[in-house]
Amino acid sequence: MLSVILSSLCFDYFFAPPLYALSITPADIPAILVLISFALLIVRFSAVRHRIESQLLQARDNLQAEVVERTQQASLLNLTHDTIFVRDMSDVITYWNRGAEELYGWAPYEAVGKRSRDLLRTVFTTPSDAISAELLETGRWEGELRHGKADGTEVVVASRWSLRRNENNQPVAILETNNDITDRKRREEEIRSLNSELEKRSTDLEASNRELEAFAYSVSHDLRAPLRHMVGYAELLQKNSSGTLDDKGSRYMRMILEAAKRMGNLIDDLLAFSRIGRVETQKTQVNLEHLVKEALSEVRQETNGRSIVWKIDTLPVCYGDRSMLKLVLVNLLSNAVKFTRPQPKAEIEVGCVDGNKNEVVVFVRDNGAGFDMKYVDKLFGVFQRLHHVDVFEGTGIGLATVQRIIHRHGGKVRAEGVVDQGATFYFSIPKI
Incomplete structure (x- = not known):
């Protein structure tokens, strides 16, 4: 305002007649008003110019700070080996980091400015319209994509998209991060493929087992009748011709009857073994202490006249x-009784050891004949025996039956032994 007053006085003194005198006449008033208006306009323009210059300087400083920050961010993004690039809403790549160059093979100057779908030959596992809708709604999208590389090969990536919006909440860019999962997908x-093949083989094996069990049952059942005839006629021959047979003939006859008896036992055990595979399990809560007592009552007849310490x-x-x-306990206890027969004082123990939290591990231990651990894999095979039948009788099916039953319960069977120092058999079954 002061400058306006001084300008008016200077105009009156130097330009308005009379010159060099401060006198204002009515005729001077319009010129003075024009001068004042012009001066005010100049002041106004100067203030606006000063404000605009200040804003431009502030914008320049802000832009420099943002450029520094973006440069630092870009440098950090280039330090990672993850694949990162940015594209605008027209799918044109605007940023391409070193990880993207390492994975796809294109340098930044080759990728920036290209449409990502065209450059990478993107194959979507989800419709692109659905991806765009989810991205606009949530600001994020995750999924798997197939991309082409510069050398012509393909990669499968786990892709994550993040949508960037401006201050007006308008979408302006998409940050895409990709991780190569090609090896994982191949595995x-x-x-x-292996599971499918295993399932097919398992189905085939189950079918073969069913056929084998049916065959074993049929054969065993059909063998009973001729075996009964053979035993019956051999007994009649022994009874009616005992006076005419010499010692050798009588011994031959006994051997025939003993062999027939063994064959009958084999048939019975084979039938029982094949029957286990066909019968459905009826699972309930089982008190093992009561069950052991019942099993002991069945094997007591095999212990007559013997000194056995039971624990x-x-x-x-x-x-x-x-x-x-x-049946598992009866077989294991019967084996323990049989193989401790040579001991003057047999010791048989039934107990439990720690297993995992979902199973019970029961053992039957004896101080009998034992076995060599190098033959442990043969113990649970059908008709597999580690001792001669003349020393310890049996058909070689008992332990195979034990293993089949425990496997049907989802458990495992194992054995430990030392020759002439006894054996221990373990089996696991589910807890309640």
Whole structure:
């Protein structure tokens, strides 16, 4: 304002007649008003210019700071080996980091400015319209894509998209991060293929087992009738011709009858073994202590006149088929009784050891004949025997039956032994 007043006085003194005198006449007033208006306009323009210059300087400083920050961010993005690039809403690449160059093979100057779908030959596993809708709605999208590389090969990537919006909430760019999962997908495909093959083989094996069990049952059942005839006529021959047979003939006759008896036992055991594979398990809560007592009552007849020290530890309640588990205990206890026969004082123990939290591990231990651990894999095979039949009788099916029952319960069977120092058999069954 002061400058306006001084300008008016200077105009009156130097330009308005009379010159060099401060006198204002009515005729001077319009010129003075024009001068004042012109001066005010100049002041106004100067203030606006000053404000605009200040804003431009502030914008320049802000832009420089943003350029520094963006440069630092770009440098950090280039330090990672992850694949990162940015594209605008027209799918044109605007940023391409070193990780993208390493994975795809294009340098930044080759990729920037190109449409990503055209450059990478993108194959979507999800419709692109659905991806765009989800990205606009949530600001994010994750999924798997197939991309082409500069050398012509393909990669499968786990892709993550993040949408960037401006201050007006308008979408302006998409940040895409990709991780190469080609090897993982190939392994998953191999695993699926192996599982499919395993499932097919398992189905075929189950069918073969069913056929084998049916065959074994049929053969065993059909063998009973001719065997009964053979035993019956051999007994009649022994009875009616005992006076005419010499010692050798009588011994031959006994051998025939003993062999027929062994064959009958084999047939019975084979029938029982094949029957286990066909019978459905009826699982309930089973008190193992009660079951051991019942099994002992069945094998007591094999212990007449013998000195056996029995040790039955505290046993828990488990979950399984009661009749099948009883057969397991009967077979194991009967084996222990049989193989401790040469001992003057036999010791047999039934107990439980720690397993995992979902199973019960029961053992039957004896101080009998034992076995060589190098033959342990033969113990649970059908008709597999480690001792001659003249020393210890049996058909070689008992332990195979034990293993089949425990496997049907989802458990495992194993054995430990030392020759002439006894053996221990373990089996696991589910807890309640």
